[in-house]
Amino acid sequence: MTATAATPVVPDLADLQKRAAQRAAERAGGRDRLRGHIVCDGLVRIFKTEGVEVVALQGLDLVIDRGELVAIVGASGSGKSTLLNILSGLDTPTAGIARVAGYDLLNLSVKRRLSYRRKTVGFVWQQTGRNLMPYLTALENVELPMQLAGRRGGRARRERARELLEMVGVGYCADRRPGQLSGGEQQRCAVAVAVANDPEVLFADEPTGELDEATGADVFAALRTINAELGVTVVVVTHDQAVATQVRRTVAIRDGRTASEVRRTARVGADGSTELVSEEYAVLDRTGRMQLPAAFVEALELRDRVRLNLEPDHVEVRPGEQSRGEGKAEA
Numbered sequence: 136m137t138a139t140a141a142t143p144v145v146p147d148l149a150d151l152q153k154r155a156a157q158r159a160a161e162r163a164g165g166r167d168r169l170r171g172h173i174v175c176d177g178l179v180r181i182f183k184t185e186g187v188e189v190v191a192l193q194g195l196d197l198v199i200d201r202g203e204l205v206a207i208v209g210a211s212g213s214g215k216s217t218l219l220n221i222l223s224g225l226d227t228p229t230a231g232i233a234r235v236a237g238y239d240l241l242n243l244s245v246k247r248r249l250s251y252r253r254k255t256v257g258f259v260w261q262q263t264g265r266n267l268m269p270y271l272t273a274l275e276n277v278e279l280p281m282q283l284a285g286r287r288g289g290r291a292r293r294e295r296a297r298e299l300l301e302m303v304g305v306g307y308c309a310d311r312r313p314g315q316l317s318g319g320e321q322q323r324c325a326v327a328v329a330v331a332n333d334p335e336v337l338f339a340d341e342p343t344g345e346l347d348e349a350t351g352a353d354v355f356a357a358l359r360t361i362n363a364e365l366g367v368t369v370v371v372v373t374h375d376q377a378v379a380t381q382v383r384r385t386v387a388i389r390d391g392r393t394a395s396e397v398r399r400t401a402r403v404g405a406d407g408s409t410e411l412v413s414e415e416y417a418v419l420d421r422t423g424r425m426q427l428p429a430a431f432v433e434a435l436e437l438r439d440r441v442r443l444n445l446e447p448d449h450v451e452v453r454p455g456e457q458s459r460g461e462g463k464a465e466a
């Protein structure tokens with residue numbers, strides 16, 4: 136159709152969809168922002184029970200690149216499980232963007248959701264009993280998902296299962312049933328089971344919650360190996376702050392939003408020795424919102440209103456009239 140003053144061009148559905156996608160990307164801060172393997176942008180989840188609304192996620196932003204290993208930490212009730220349930224396809228968000236490996240989790244048909252959960256993602260749960268079949272050996276447990284998916288022939292399946300158990304350090308447990316394994320060994324087998332069908336992303340919900348520190352460290356070592364050897368993106372949810380020493384990137388959630396991040400990088404010293412350096416960042420969302428760390432707020436007794444000053448290379452946050460503290464914080 137030719138456009139004239141009298142007959143304006145009516146965009147067709149494909150045009151409108153393209154425009155809507157562009158607008159959504161612009162609103163989210165441009166296409167680059169939405170390019171991660173896992174992308175949450177302005178993610179909202181509201182639960183309604185008996186007329187009461189609970190806002191579990193209040194516009195959460197998070198971008199995780201392919202092949203990253205990230206821990207999500209936060210106090211009880213901060214929204215960790217809600218986030219994991221959405222990312223693993225068990226729950227649907229109320230609004231925002233949630234995308235994993237190209238799947239738009241807000242608009243999944245039943246068929247796509249099933250395929251997403253079967254092929255794209257793997258899970259390790261906190262309860263060891265939920266991860267493994269009690270009457271099968273460790274080896275049979277790892278073989279089972281491949282068998283159900285009709286992948287690989289019998290011998291190849293067995294070989295792959297052995298390889299995965301070796302990879303997570305429990306090759307010696309192959310012929311034992313879960314009841315004959317320690318909690319840590321069971322969770323390491325669970326990691327092997329979860330990646331048996333080559334998922335793109337592995338989600339682990341408090342995988343060390345029932346373990347002591349040393350055994351928990353073995354499970355983290357298994358997750359790191361899987362991440363490095365298979366290139367699987369790994370997201371571990373935990374309320375254990377000590378996990379920061381086990382991974383390179385830790386994202387803290389507070390009140391349903393990403394609040395801060397700790398990144399650990401290897402730094403080579405003048406003598407050639409390598410040390411891991413941790414740096415903590417506050418997370419700034421695309422509208423410029425950030426959460427001050429609770430310790431800073433308490434130290435200066437900040438409340439209600441604060442004064443902001445733009446300095447050449449930083450922003451200064453000072454107590455306002457309502458705040459009683461006399462000191463100043465800098466962001």
Ligand SMILES: Nc1ncnc2c1ncn2[C@@H]1O[C@H](COP(=O)(O)OP(=O)(O)OP(=O)(O)O)[C@@H](O)[C@H]1O
Pocket residue numbers: 182183184189190191209210211212213214215216217218374
């Ligand atoms: N199905 C639900 N119905 C109503 N409210 C819910 C539901 N699930 C979670 N919530 C609420 O949402 C908020 C976040 O809960 P969530 O379980 O995600 O937190 P969490 O960080 O995983 O906590 P924990 O470490 O204790 O598991 C809480 O206030 C919780 O009570």
